[in-house]
Amino acid sequence: MPILFYISSLVAILATIMVITRYHPIHALLYLIVSFMAIAVTFLSMGAPFAAALEVIIYAGAIMVLFIFVVMMLNLGKQTAQQEKEWLQPRVWLWPSVLTLVLLAEMIVLLLRPSPTDMPAVAVDARQISLSLYGEYIIAVELVGFLLMTGIVGAAHIGKQRKKSLHRFLQTTTT
Amino acid sequence: MNELQLIPLLPFIILAMASVVTILLIAFRLSHTVIQVTGFLMMCLVVFATWYVRDTLPEEVPPLFIVDGQAALFTGVIIFCVLVIGLFSYIYFEEREENPKExxxxxxxxxxxxxxxxxxxxxxxxxxxxxxxxxxxYALIAYLRNRNNAVEAGMKYLVLAALSSAFLLFGMALIYMEAGSMKFSGIAEKLPQVSSSPLFLMGLGTIVVAIGFKLALVPFHLWAADVYQGSPTPVTAFIATISKIGTFAVLLRFAQTIHLQQYPLIIAIFSVIAISSMIVGNILALRQQNLKRLLAYSSIAHFGYLLVAFLPGNEAGTEAAAFYLIAYSITLLSAFGVITLLSSREHEAETLDIYTGLIWRRPVVATILAISLFSLAGIPLTAGFLAKFFVLSAGVQQAVWLPLAVLILTSVIGLYYYLRVINTLFGTSGTADVMQKTVHPFFHVSTYITLVVLAGMLFWIGVFPGLVLQGIRLFLLLH
Structure with a gap:
């Protein structure tokens, strides 16, 4: 249904605008997740359930990992717990939740509807995608592998620790 | 896809293998010398493979690739450059603080x-x-990661290149939306119906932005000087030659397939970019006291000249562009080779003070630098002159007068700063520098010999261009 497509694209645009105007990284991340989900629903409404699932798993999943990083890096204690309570005021989570609820409603409508009639959409499933990825685009997939290798080698070089810092148990006592 | 279609891709497969082999060598903790020599041999193997598959060309590997004579020609130039840059890298990185293997x-x-x-x-x-x-x-520019300049340059390139990639993707999406195909020939088929749609033109425009960034054309040139200065000298040579040859090759193929040059609007856009690159590049270089920055600005101007050969969109233009790129890359390789050779462990040889009176101290190196600067300026008897001449004659055939006039005027301006550097080379210097004892005599000697050969090639192409031109024509016919 085109109307669902337009609503979810509107949600995506709104959420993305919120991402780039927030000062606090966590708030921006919340909106970023909403934005990704909105794009996933956009894909779903156009008959690409596999791409929608990937969007949620990979992108929204990656943001989750980022969250974990932030939580791990913060030195947790009573003070931070207090701080988190202060952060979690309704005005912070209200709008992302509203936008997500809109998306949820859309998805329920999409799933309950028997078959798409208004928008000519052919469902592209995982089989078709893998056939084209490992069929005609196989060289592209291999090149992307090299691209990942470049990223890993580059990051490993730039991020290498020059000074070896040994654990205090392993340090010799003579120094 | 079958195995027969993979045969024309053999050089590229070997090239990809080279990186994997290098990783394995590092895993077995082999020395820098072994890696260097193996890399050199692998690149030679790529050249042989290109020669071996020559008879099967042109061959299309649908849907992504087409290996034809033009591709083989540009790949050949790229491999030649990486051979030379790899050789320069040995003495450069052997003396630096970083582990050179990655x-x-x-x-x-x-x-x-x-x-x-x-x-x-x-x-x-x-x-x-x-x-x-x-x-x-990104990683190569910031390779010497403990130097502030390098990190700054890497960061600048990272941010701007990522932004330009975003532009490129957006442009591709817009064109795909209008033309319904991402293959160049598919776009060309749809072109008559969509060529006036604003979305298509916008897509084309954003792609031009991304390509302009990679080629450092004005107004997307702001990264060039800082990145050239901050990156290790062999990497600077890489950015100035290989990265730009690759990007230009794909621009050329895109333009040829969709006949970009029949649209007056596109011609106007490229003319403006070419003219502003020539003017801005040359003017910014005028008072420059840093040789690497000077070469950065001069490369902006040179790609402006190259676009003049691109504008007509005819056979002569393609030929002139290929010749120009060959001459330009040999010239720049010899210039950056000299900078590599003169750089000491702590400092890059980039300020002009270092070069004062170089001819009295190290006559061979100074002569090579002078020859390459003459070639950049386009003095007769060097390759640079003939390259400019072919660009001019290609432009005259299609009567693109305004860019041609600007080309000639700005070449005169350019002459000033190239001669200023040469003048510095012949100046009197108070400091007699101590000849450093070289740690790696074999690689030093081979770098010297390479530089002499490169300078010789500049003269040889400048005096007898026939053989090179014939080769270019032979390859370009394979399409």
């Missing part, structure tokens, strides 16, 4: 990216090739 992996991967660009006929392969090139360059 450098070769990144170097070969970046070369693979540039080579992929030359055979792309699809937006997907274009994008992957360009990303492969840029992602390796």
């Amino acid at each position: 450098y070769y992996i990144l170097l070969f991967l970046a070369t693979l990216g540039a080579a992929i660009l030359t055979i792309s006929q699809h937006f997907i392969s274009l994008f992957i090739g360009l990303e492969l090139l840029s992602v390796s360059l």
Whole structure:
């Protein structure tokens, strides 16, 4: 249904605008997740359930990992717990939740509807995608592998620790 | 896809293998020398493979690639450059503080990216090739990661290249939306119906932005000087030659396939970019006291000249562009080779003070630098002169008068700063520098010999261009 497509694209645009105007990284991340989900629903409404699932798993999943990083890096204690309570005021989570609820409603409508009639959409499933990825685009997939290798080698070089810092148990006592 | 179609891709497969082999060598903790020599041999193998598959050309590997004579020609130039740059890298990185081994992996991967660009006929392969090139360059530029300049340059390139990739993707999406195909020939088929739609033109415009960034054309040139200055000298040579040859090759193929030059609007856009690149590049270089920055600005101007050969969109233009790129890369390789040779452990030989009176201290090196600067300025008897001459004659055939006039005027301006550097070379110097004892005599000698050969080639191409021209024509006919 085109109307669902337009609503979810509107949600995506709104959420993305919120991402780039927030000062606090966590708030921006919340909106970023909403934005990704909105794009996933956009894909779903156009008959690409596999791409929608990937969007949620990979992108929204990656943001989750980022969250974990932030939580791990913060030195947790009573003070931070207090701080988190202060952060979690309704005005912070209200709008992302509203936008997500809109998306949820859309998805329920999409799933309950028997078959798409208004928008000519052919469902592209995982089989078709893998056939084209490992069929005609196989060289592209291999090149992307090299691209990942470049990223890993580059990051490993730039991020290498020059000074070896040994654990205090392993340090010799003579120094 | 079957195995027969993979045969024309043999050089690219070997090129990809080179990086994997390097990783294995590092895993077995082999020395820098072994890696260097193996890399050199692998690149020679690529050249032989290109020669071996020559008879099967042109061959299309649908949907992503087309390996034809033009691709083989540009790949050949790219491999030649990486051979020379690899040789320069040995003495450069052996004396630096960083472990030089990962450098070769990144170097070969970046070369693979540039080579992929030359055979792309699809937006997907274009994008992957360009990303492969840029992602390796981020790390290569910041390779000496304890130097502030290098990190700053890497950061600048990272931010701007990522932004330009975003532009490229957006442009591709817009064109795909209008034309319904990401293959160049598919776009060309749809072109008559969509060529006036604003979305298509916008898509084309954003792609021009991304390509202009990679080629450092005005107004997307702001990164050039800082990145050239901050990166290690062999990497600077890489950015100035291989990265730009690859990008230009894909631009050329895109323009040829969709007949870009029949649209007056596109011609107007490229003319403005070419004219402003020539003017701005030359004027910014005028008072420059840093040789690497000077070469950065001069490369902006040179790609402006190259676009003049691109504007007519005819056979002569393609030929002139190929000749120009060959001459330009040999020239720049010899100039950066001299900078590499003169750089000491702590400092790059980039300020002009170092070069004062160089001819009295190290006559051979100074002569090579002088020859390459003469070639850049376009003095007769050097390759640079003939390259400019062919560009001019290609432009005259299609009567693109305004860019031609600007080309001639700005070449005169350019003469000033090249001669200023040469003047410095012949100046009197108070400091007699101590000849440093070289640690790696074999590689020093081979770098010297390479430089002499490069300078000889500049003269040889400048006096007898026939053989090179014949070769270029032979390759360009294979399409």
